Each structure stands twice: as structure tokens, then as C-alpha cells.
Amino acid sequence: MMVYEKCVPPLSFDGFTIHAEPGPRLLMAETILKLENIRRELELSKDVLQTIIPNLSFEVRVGEFVSITGPSGSGKSTLLYIMGGLDKPTFGKVWIDGEEITDKNEAEMTRIRNEKIGFIYQFHFLLPEFNAVENVSMPMMINGRRSRKEIRDRAMMLLDTVGMSNKYTNKPNQLSGGQQQRVAIARALANEPKLLLGDEPTGNLDSKSAGNVYELFERLNRENGQSIVVVTHDEDFANRAGRRIHLVDGIIESDRLLKGARSGVQ
Numbered sequence: 477m478m479v480y481e482k483c484v485p486p487l488s489f490d491g492f493t494i495h496a497e498p499g500p501r502l503l504m505a506e507t508i509l510k511l512e513n514i515r516r517e518l519e520l521s522k523d524v525l526q527t528i529i530p531n532l533s534f535e536v537r538v539g540e541f542v543s544i545t546g547p548s549g550s551g552k553s554t555l556l557y558i559m560g561g562l563d564k565p566t567f568g569k570v571w572i573d574g575e576e577i578t579d580k581n582e583a584e585m586t587r588i589r590n591e592k593i594g595f596i597y598q599f600h601f602l603l604p605e606f607n608a609v610e611n612v613s614m615p616m617m618i619n620g621r622r623s624r625k626e627i628r629d630r631a632m633m634l635l636d637t638v639g640m641s642n643k644y645t646n647k648p649n650q651l652s653g654g655q656q657q658r659v660a661i662a663r664a665l666a667n668e669p670k671l672l673l674g675d676e677p678t679g680n681l682d683s684k685s686a687g688n689v690y691e692l693f694e695r696l697n698r699e700n701g702q703s704i705v706v707v708t709h710d711e712d713f714a715n716r717a718g719r720r721i722h723l724v725d726g727i728i729e730s731d732r733l734l735k736g737a738r739s740g741v742q
């Protein structure tokens with residue numbers, strides 16, 4: 477999508493007028509995520525290949541909120557892992573925030589994920605020996621931008637946001653499935669990721685907690701301009717996004733803007 481930037485007014489300096497830009501400037505709308513001709517094959521045995529994603533391309537613009545739906549086994553988690561640099565495509569390229577990630581090594585990918593991506597896993601993968609505050613603190617400790625006190629305060633604030641203020645010191649095995657999932661959501665938000673990727677983030681939640689998570693995501697999207705891609709089986713959630721992609725057998729069957737959708741461009 478193209479947008480026109482308003483004409484830059486001339487600057488006056490000591491009686492001279494400097495025309496900063498001649499006429500309207502053509503800008504490309506910013507893209508947070510781009511997938512180009514993605515193919516993902518799996519080797520099931522020595523000479524049996526399964527094609528999970530045949531050839532898929534699409535872009536997510538900065539500030540978009542996208543939901544991905546599709547039957548079980550249609551390749552949604554595989555696709556999300558490729559978007560987050562957790563899995564590599566067999567062919568094709570992926571860009572995150574203008575940077576091509578396909579050829580990055582594991583150390584570079586760890587840095588990019590830590591700085592730019594918040595990933596909420598379908599099976600949340602909390603660290604069992606650490607409590608809720610420590611689990612949420614971990615990405616911030618690795619990042620090293622905040623002091624210990626700031627990290628702890630922010631971890632508690634994020635846990636409060638997901639309704640877990642009375643479970644700071646519980647370890648994962650002392651939490652229910654839905655509570656663990658909420659800790660995992662708080663952890664994904666720790667470093668204010670530009671791109672939030674969620675694989676069934678409300679899968680284990682009751683309708684009230686799921687409603688709170690939708691509202692939280694909508695707020696992050698609206699107020700912070702964070703781009704969000706969520707895989708979900710939940711129709712209500714899928715239809716609250718600005719854009720909905722339906723995947724069948726690794727192929728985009730439909731990709732449509734929903735009513736009330738916000739443009740990704742401000």
C-alpha cells in the first residue's frame with residue numbers, strides 16, 4: 477500500500493527560505509513481517525516427504541492485528557514458528573522489521589526474537605524451576621536494558637495486567653493450565669515486542685479470562701501500535717481482529733479485512 481506524506485512546509489532561516497522537499501513524497505507503508513514463497517516440507521522417513529506449506533506469501537503491516545484460523549493440522553503452528561524464526565522454511569524468505577531472517581544463525585535469531593518478537597506458544601513452555609515473576613523477568617534479564625528492580629516491577633505489572641497479581645511466587649506446577657498460559661502471555665510482552673505472535677493464546681482460558689486477553693491485545697495494538705498475529709480456533713477472537721486469514725492444507729483460502737478494521741498505517 478502506498479501513502480502520500482503531506483507536503484513538507486518550507487523552512488525559514490535568517491530570511492532565506494529552504495524548500496525541504498519538492499512536492500509530495502511517495503512512501504512505502506511499513507511492513508513488520510513479510511513472507512515470500514514459503515514452502516515447508518517435512519521428511520517423515522528416508523524417502524517420504526510431507527508438504528505442510530506448499531507456497532505461501534503475505535505481508536503484515538505495522539500496526540495490523542491479524543487472526544489466522546483453519547482446521548487442525550492445516551499448518552497454522554508451523555507457519556507461526558516460521559514467522560517467529562523458530563523454524564526455517566524449506567524454501568522462501570522471511571523478513572522481520574525490514575531484516576531478512578532466513579539466513580541468520582541461532583545467536584542472531586535469539587537476539588532478534590528477544591528484541592522484536594513476543595511469542596506465545598500453544599504449549600506455553602514456562603521454566604518449571606522458576607516462579608511466575610521470574611519466568612516473566614527472564615526475557616528482560618537476557619535483554620539487559622533494565623535494572624533488576626525495573627525488571628521485577630515490570631514483571632509484576634505485567635502479571636497484574638493478566639489477572640495474576642496473587643500468584644507472583646507460584647511455580648508453573650502450582651498454577652492451573654489457564655494461569656500458566658496467562659504467565660506465558662505476560663512473558664511474551666516483557667520486552668515490548670513490535671510483533672506479538674500467539675498460538676492459541678486463549679486455548680486454555682475460560683470465556684471471562686479469554687475476554688480479558690482480547691481486550692489486552694486490542695489495547696496493545698491500539699495504544700502501542702504493536703502488530704499482532706494470533707492463531708485461534710475461537711471465532712469471536714478471530715472476528716475481533718482487523719484482518720482474518722483462513723488456512724487450509726497450508727494454503728491461504730481467504731484473507732480479508734474485517735468490519736471496523738484499522739489500517740496498519742497511521
Ligand SMILES: Nc1ncnc2c1ncn2[C@@H]1O[C@H](COP(=O)(O)OP(=O)(O)OP(=O)(O)O)[C@@H](O)[C@H]1O
Nearest residue numbers: 518520528546547548549550551552553554555598
Ligand atoms: N515434527 C513433526 N513431525 C511430523 N509431522 C509434523 C511435525 N510437526 C507438524 N507436523 C505435521 O504438520 C501438519 C501441520 O501441523 P501444525 O502443528 O502446523 O498444524 P496446526 O494447524 O497448528 O494444527 P492445530 O490446530 O491442531 O494446532 C500436520 O499434519 C502435522 O501432522
Ligand SMILES: [Mg+2]
Nearest residue numbers: 552553598675
Ligand atoms: Mg497448532
